[in-house]
Amino acid sequence: MKQPLIELQNISFQxxxxxxxxxxxLTINEGDFVALLGPNGSGKSTLLKIILGLLKPTTGAIHxxxxxxxxxxxxxxxxxxxxxxxxxxxxxxxxxxxxxxSGLTKKLGLFKRKATNQQDLIREALQAVDMLPYLNRxxxxxSGGQQQRVFIxxxxxxxxxxxxxxxxxxxxxxxxVAIFYQLMEKLNKEGMTLVLVTHDMSVVESAVTDVAxxxxxxxxxxxxxxxxxxxKEQISAWYSYxxxxxxxx
Numbered sequence: 001m002k003q004p005l006i007e008l009q010n011i012s013f014q015x016x017x018x019x020x021x022x023x024x025x026l027t028i029n030e031g032d033f034v035a036l037l038g039p040n041g042s043g044k045s046t047l048l049k050i051i052l053g054l055l056k057p058t059t060g061a062i063h064x065x066x067x068x069x070x071x072x073x074x075x076x077x078x079x080x081x082x083x084x085x086x087x088x089x090x091x092x093x094x095x096x097x098x099x100x101x102s103g104l105t106k107k108l109g110l111f112k113r114k115a116t117n118q119q120d121l122i123r124e125a126l127q128a129v130d131m132l133p134y135l136n137r138x139x140x141x142x143s144g145g146q147q148q149r150v151f152i153x154x155x156x157x158x159x160x161x162x163x164x165x166x167x168x169x170x171x172x173x174x175x176x177v178a179i180f181y182q183l184m185e186k187l188n189k190e191g192m193t194l195v196l197v198t199h200d201m202s203v204v205e206s207a208v209t210d211v212a213x214x215x216x217x218x219x220x221x222x223x224x225x226x227x228x229x230x231x232k233e234q235i236s237a238w239y240s241y242x243x244x245x246x247x248x249x
Contacts, residue, residue, distance in 0.1 A: 002029040004066065005162050005193055006051060011060035013046055020046045022217045024060070028162075028195060033188045035204060035224075036197045038214035039239050044197050047214065048166060052080060065161070079160030081151050083167040096134050096142070096150050100125055103154035125153040129183060145176025149183065162193035169200060181206040204228065215239055 006028040013021040020043045028034055038044045049055040050062065053069065062069035065077060100122050126132040129149040139147060148168065155163060169177045185207035188194050196203055204211060204224060211227040213220040219238040220227060 002031055004029050005064065006195075007061075007063040008050075009061045009063075011047075011050065011057045011062070013043075013050065013055065013057050020216070021050075021057070024214075024218050026212060026218060026221060028193065030161075030193055031188070031191065033184070033194045033207060033209045034196070034212060035206075035208040035210070036195060036212045036214060037199065037201065037203070038197075039199055042215040042239075044199075044214060045166075048164065048197060051164070052078065076158045077161045079155035079158065079163040081148075081155050081163070081165045081168065083170060094139050096126070096131065096137050096139055097122055099139050099150055100153045100157055103157040121157050125157040126150075128156055128187070129153045143173075143176065145172045145179060148172060148176070148180065152183070160192075162195065163187070164195045164197065166197045167199070168196060169198065169203075213238055 004027050006026070008024055008026045011021055011024040012019070024047070036044060036047075046055065050057055051064075053072075053075065064072040065074065101118065103125075104118065104121065123132060123135070126135060129152050131146065131149050131153060134142065134146065134150075139150060142150065152163075152165075169180060172180065181203075184194055184196070188207060188209075196208070204227060208224050210222065211220065211224055212218055213227075213235065215238050220230065
């Protein structure tokens with residue numbers, strides 16, 4: 001039986017008098033590959049912050065890896081690649097190796113002695129995303145898609161049990177988008193639990209196993225096949241505009 005890694009039970013959240021999330025329940029199990037779909041302003045960023053422990057919900061309960069979130073200490077088990085990684089300053093003077101190594105800070109502690117196998121871990125993480133030949137290149141010399149894979153390696157180096165990616169294909173050309181989804185499929189087949197947070201409906205065409213539709217609350221959460229059986233009218237009603245006009249929600 002699959003272990004539940006994230007359990008959200010009746011979660012609500014509001015900023016002052018503005019309600020952002022309402023009575024949201026969601027369970028992500030070990031080995032899942034979930035696409036969390038929602039337009040701008042749907043509450044995706046707030047939900048991410050709640051999962052990552054940066055915000056506390058107004059109501060509801062959160063369990064991470066079977067433990068109450070407030071008591072959960074193994075935060076390195078949840079790897080995170082932020083949307084800001086896609087807007088990385090290309091002039092930053094760091095090599096690929098240095099960027100990936102910075103992902104060990106949380107695992108080792110800022111002032112602890114670095115692990116003797118650090119170089120092996122760096123190479124292993126870069127090999128996982130097919131970027132090992134760029135080990136000593138400056139991060140600014142790489143394309144947007146290549147930089148993205150380096151930041152995924154940075155998240156993988158701490159050996160997380162699940163990986164959350166926020167709008168991972170924004171600003172990435174179609175060729176590298178295809179490479180990205182191939183990489184995600186490979187990682188998932190190797191046992192990595194994945195959550196892709198996005199407004200791009202085309203993510204459903206990739207190897208995701210489950211889809212969650214968010215707009216203030218969860219309107220649908222289930223298999224990709226179940227999502228594909230929904231009508232465009234149903235989905236449009238959840239997001240208050242026609243998906244015929246915009247191929248992302």
